[in-house]
Amino acid sequence: FEGRAVQELVKDPEFAQWMDPTSRTVPEGAEDRQMFFNRTSSMLMKMFEYMLRTHTEEAACVTHGGVIMNMLSQHALPFRKPEEWMTDPGAGYSVRLDAEMWMRDHLAEAYDVVPHGYLDGME
Known part of the structure; x- marks a missing residue:
């Protein structure tokens, strides 16, 4: 997600899943x-x-x-x-x-x- 604009991130389903507090998804390079x-x-x-x-x-x-x-x-x-x-x-x-x-x-x-x-x- 590094270097991407917020407007772009909010449309990304992987980012949305990572931000969901009930999800255990951790994208590559992110901190769980x-x-x-x-x-x-x-x-x-x-x-x-x-x-x-x-x-x-x-x-x-x-x-x-x-x-x-x-x-x-x-x-x-x-x-x-x-x-x-x-x-x-x-x-x-x-x-x-x-x-x-x-x-x-x-x-x-x-x-x-x-x-x-x-x-x-x-x-």
């Missing part, structure tokens, strides 16, 4: 869902462990929305399905890391949407 899930989980763990080791109190992880969804569905409270962590481009979540909870449960608390006030007034 479990590998993606494991990779994003591993990176969040490394970031939090680095923060704990270096006593870093604030950090930002600027990444793709699919990565955010997978990271938070695996390691954030409240527990939610990946699609329930979806955000608009440029938005995300504030996450609070408690060293004891992270070391014991590998969980952090997602407590607010960023940027601040982004969803104010939304129903």
Whole structure:
């Protein structure tokens, strides 16, 4: 699928099958869902462990929305399905890391949407 326009991809049945969350189809050269899930989980763990080791109190992880969804569905409270962590481009979540909870449960608390006030007034 590399190098193809989105307008072209959406018409491709193989791409549609790969994007279907119930499908196990993995096109040649693509990353399967479990590998993606494991990779994003591993990176969040490394970031939090680095923060704990270096006593870093604030950090930002600027990444793709699919990565955010997978990271938070695996390691954030409240527990939610990946699609329930979806955000608009440029938005995300504030996450609070408690060293004891992270070391014991590998969980952090997602407590607010960023940027601040982004969803104010939304129903």
